[in-house]
Each structure stands twice: as structure tokens, then as C-alpha cells.
Amino acid sequence: xxxxxxxxxxxxxxxxxxxxxxxxxxxxxxxxxxxxxxxxxxxxxxxxxxxxxxxxxxxxx
Numbered sequence: 001x002x003x004x005x006x007x008x009x010x011x012x013x014x015x016x017x018x019x020x021x022x023x024x025x026x027x028x029x030x031x032x033x034x035x036x037x038x039x040x041x042x043x044x045x046x047x048x049x050x051x052x053x054x055x056x057x058x059x060x061x
Contacts, residue, residue, distance in 0.1 A: 007037075014041050 001009075010027050014037055018026075023034050 011037060011041060014038055 006027060010023060010029065013023060013026070014034075020031060020034050023029055024031070029037075
């Protein structure tokens with residue numbers, strides 16, 4: 001598996017809520033790398049929500 005494909009699969013696993021232990025075992029990533037990848041996924045999700053103009057607080061009445 002190439003490095004790029006490994007990172008892509010790891011990001012997919014993070015989006016599927018894989019545990020840190022699972023990511024360490026499966027890909028050999030350090031806790032710092034896993035945390036950075038989780039933060040990147042979180043930023044992506046927030047950007048997508050902003051682009052869709054979603055109200056994160058819920059509906060207003």
C-alpha cells in the first residue's frame with residue numbers, strides 16, 4: 001500500500017469513528033499524528049457545514 005493510499009484509508013477510518021488504538025495497530029501512526037488527522041477531519045466537516053450554510057444551533061422559531 002502506498003503512503004498516500006494508507007493515509008486515505010486512515011482518514012476514512014477516522015470518519016467512521018475508529019479508535020486511536022485501532023489506528024495505531026492498523027497503520028502504525030503515533031498519537032500525535034492521529035490527533036492531527038482527527039483535527040483535519042473536524043475542520044473539513046466544519047468547512048462543509050459552512051459551505052452549505054447549515055445552522056449548527058438548530059432551527060429558529
